[in-house]
Amino acid sequence: xxxxxxxxxxxxxxxxxxxxxxxxxxxxxxxxxxxxxxxxxxxxxxxxxxxxxxxxxxxxxxxxxxxxxxxxxxxxxxxxxxxxxxxxxxxxxxxxxxxxxxxxxxxxxxxxxxxxxxxxxxxxxxxxxxxxxxxxxxxxxxxxxxxxxxxxxxxxxxxxxxxxxxxxxxxxxxxxxxxxxxxxxxxxxxxxxxxxxxxxxxxxxxxxxxxxxxxxxxxxxxxxxxxxxxxxxxxxxxxxxxxxxxxxxxxxxxxxxxxxxxxxxxxxxxxxxxxxxxxxxxxxxxxxxxxxxxxxxxxxxxxxxxxxxxxxxxxxxxxxxxxxxxxxxxxxxxxxxxxxxxxxxxxxxxxxxxxxxxxxxxxxxxxxxxxxxxxxxxxxxxxxxxx
Numbered sequence: 001x002x003x004x005x006x007x008x009x010x011x012x013x014x015x016x017x018x019x020x021x022x023x024x025x026x027x028x029x030x031x032x033x034x035x036x037x038x039x040x041x042x043x044x045x046x047x048x049x050x051x052x053x054x055x056x057x058x059x060x061x062x063x064x065x066x067x068x069x070x071x072x073x074x075x076x077x078x079x080x081x082x083x084x085x086x087x088x089x090x091x092x093x094x095x096x097x098x099x100x101x102x103x104x105x106x107x108x109x110x111x112x113x114x115x116x117x118x119x120x121x122x123x124x125x126x127x128x129x130x131x132x133x134x135x136x137x138x139x140x141x142x143x144x145x146x147x148x149x150x151x152x153x154x155x156x157x158x159x160x161x162x163x164x165x166x167x168x169x170x171x172x173x174x175x176x177x178x179x180x181x182x183x184x185x186x187x188x189x190x191x192x193x194x195x196x197x198x199x200x201x202x203x204x205x206x207x208x209x210x211x212x213x214x215x216x217x218x219x220x221x222x223x224x225x226x227x228x229x230x231x232x233x234x235x236x237x238x239x240x241x242x243x244x245x246x247x248x249x250x251x252x253x254x255x256x257x258x259x260x261x262x263x264x265x266x267x268x269x270x271x272x273x274x275x276x277x278x279x280x281x282x283x284x285x286x287x288x289x290x291x292x293x294x295x296x297x298x299x300x301x302x303x304x305x306x307x308x309x310x311x312x313x314x315x316x317x318x319x320x321x322x323x324x325x326x327x328x329x330x331x332x333x334x335x336x337x338x339x340x341x342x343x344x345x346x347x348x349x350x351x352x353x354x355x356x357x358x359x360x361x362x363x364x365x366x367x368x369x370x371x372x373x374x375x376x377x378x379x380x381x382x383x384x385x386x387x
Contacts, residue, residue, distance in 0.1 A: 001046065003092060004046065005040045008034040013051045014042065015032055021079070045088040055096060056073075056075050057072040059105065063176060064106075069289065071109060077110075077113075090120070101309075108123070108279045122309070122340045124344050126350045131250070131251070131252050131270070133248060134263070134268060136246055138264070140243075144233060145237075146201075149200075152196040153186070154186055159198070161177060162206070163227055164225050181385070199235055221239075255272075280343060283311075290347065294375055297320065300375070301331075301335050302315070305337070306339070315331065336364035349378050349379030
């Protein structure tokens with residue numbers, strides 16, 4: 001199979017592939033145009049002149065320990081049936097690593113149909129959520145009147161983005177939304193029955209917002225973002241105002257959400273669900289960016305196993321001082337060793353080094369693991385964007 005960018009002349013073929021694999025009607029609008037294919041985000045596997053499979057590596061930026069860094073969002077993974085089990089997608093994923101590295105996309109995210117499939121190519125689970133099911137009366141207690149509520153639209157993008165950016169500072173791995181992303185979110189919402197409301201302070205500042213819909217007596221929270229406890233409780237009060245329309249509330253909340261601690265009866269149905277997978281594209285660059293937890297000069301070496309990306313599949317020596325120096329260490333000795341999957345979880349803050357060792361995913365002397373592990377820190381991850 002020949003792996004290359006999908007050219008503009010294949011626009012009909014790739015739209016036929018999308019319709020086939022995602023069960024769309026033949027008259028459904030095409031996902032791709034000549035213009036979008038011309039942006040070279042879509043990679044195809046070809047047999048001669050025939051398109052057999054494709055994936056997209058969409059350009060994004062995510063929040064990583066106080067910095068905006070490049071991320072390639074893998075999506076639109078599809079294969080015609082006659083080309084399945086021929087390792088087409090595997091070849092496309094490996095090719096995408098080279099492309100994302102050249103584009104300075106340090107991380108890659110994807111929403112998997114199968115965790116085990118994408119794990120074979122270096123991606124690993126990096127997110128999870130709490131799914132709450134509340135009774136509407138659980139929010140009855142939130143009676144404090146705080147500001148006022150108003151419908152939100154495209155004219156409020158700048159305000160929503162300000163609150164959103166303030167909210168995501170506590171997380172790693174959250175998409176930085178530019179104006180085009182915001183417009184797409186609102187456009188997609190307007191195609192369905194998603195409502196948008198914001199809570200404003202007495203000074204006229206947007207302090208929080210809520211995306212939601214109501215179906216079959218259930219109030220579904222799609223996104224709830226706030227700048228303070230007062231604004232969070234004000235949004236809960238807004239939700240309770242719908243007690244004549246809904247008796248239950250469902251919410252896929254961030255993994256660190258603490259709502260159970262502020263309602264009267266915390267005995268609720270709460271599920272943990274797995275989220276997106278993450279992969280480090282460039283180990284050396286991400287180590288240089290990492291805010292290690294030390295003020296002292298210290299060094300360590302880490303061996304990363306990444307058979308799909310030769311630039312990662314080596315030992316790295318890290319010297320932490322006035323600056324962070326990362327070098328490819330030709331010496332085969334190392335302090336700790338792990339796979340690219342585990343390294344990705346460690347660097348994004350999803351697990352710490354001791355946890356990795358306890359799961360058998362990090363090798364090294366226990367004392368060294370604890371010493372080096374103290375340089376890293378856990379941080380909750382969160383994402384509410386999909387591609």
